[in-house]
Ligand code: 13P
């Protein structure tokens with residue numbers, strides 16, 4: 001406990017010395033969230049990244065989120081606790097394959113989920129997050145065919161919500177959300193028959209069909225906090241439980257362990273620790289470095305998304 005307090009104090013000191021802001025995703029450990037200047041989903045953190053004064057952004061999340069912050073703040077330094085905090089969706093979508101598709105099908109609008117590399121973003125017409133994907137797809141003229149990258153479950157959900165037929169969907173998956181299935185959810189529902197179900201759209205369709213609400217991490221938190229019900233099954237990474245218990249202390253939340261780890265945690269997000277947050281602020285490393293050309297090109301689809309009200 002003493003050691004943790006000391007590290008927390010060091011982080012606060014370093015933030016002041018470096019004129020730094022700490023942004024944390026909802027999937028971070030509670031002690032990281034508690035020290036952050038902003039905690040949010042990927043859309044909120046992209047907006048926040050543009051809004052503060054200071055020289056350094058320490059991004060406690062995964063690499064593609066820090067890259068997005070860098071694109072939006074090319075003049076600021078962006079550091080991360082762990083360079084290996086990646087994402088299976090990013091890994092599923094190689095920029096060479098996206099370029100090859102565009103050469104064969106130049107008529108397609110490329111809509112990329114924010115969980116893509118900055119190089120893939122640079123090849124995209126517009127970005128989306130789990131919070132605004134339906135709105136983004138609806139903003140594209142109906143006659144224009146769409147390539148949706150890279151999450152098959154989010155893509156299927158968006159297609160079902162928009163009724164869009166001319167949409168090709170990449171075959172990537174999140175290694176956390178895609179492993180949940182109807183059987184596991186039904187078992188948890190049987191244990192907690194009064195609980196409502198809130199799910200992230202990266203879950204498979206069979207899970208979404210059994211859910212009372214589908215939305216991004218922040219949207220799930222808002223829905224559970226504001227709903228009259230007192231008990232929920234939450235089909236996303238268990239890091240959200242920190243905000244849920246803080247904002248709705250009297251309510252009960254259940255998480256469903258997935259098949260791989262018997263937990264509900266993202267192994268990439270959980271690479272970050274308080275010590276590594278301190279070290280990245282102290283050493284200003286690992287640092288996000290992106291060529292000016294890619295920054296310029298990737299900024300276009302990100303700004304298009306952020307401009308959508
Ligand atoms: P959010 O956009 O809901 O923050 O999701 C990001 C993510 O990586 C979900 O697994």
Ligand code: SF4
Pocket residue numbers: 062086087088089115174175176177202237266267268269
């Ligand atoms: Fe990527 Fe899934 Fe982890 Fe989110 S939870 S960062 S989509 S691997």
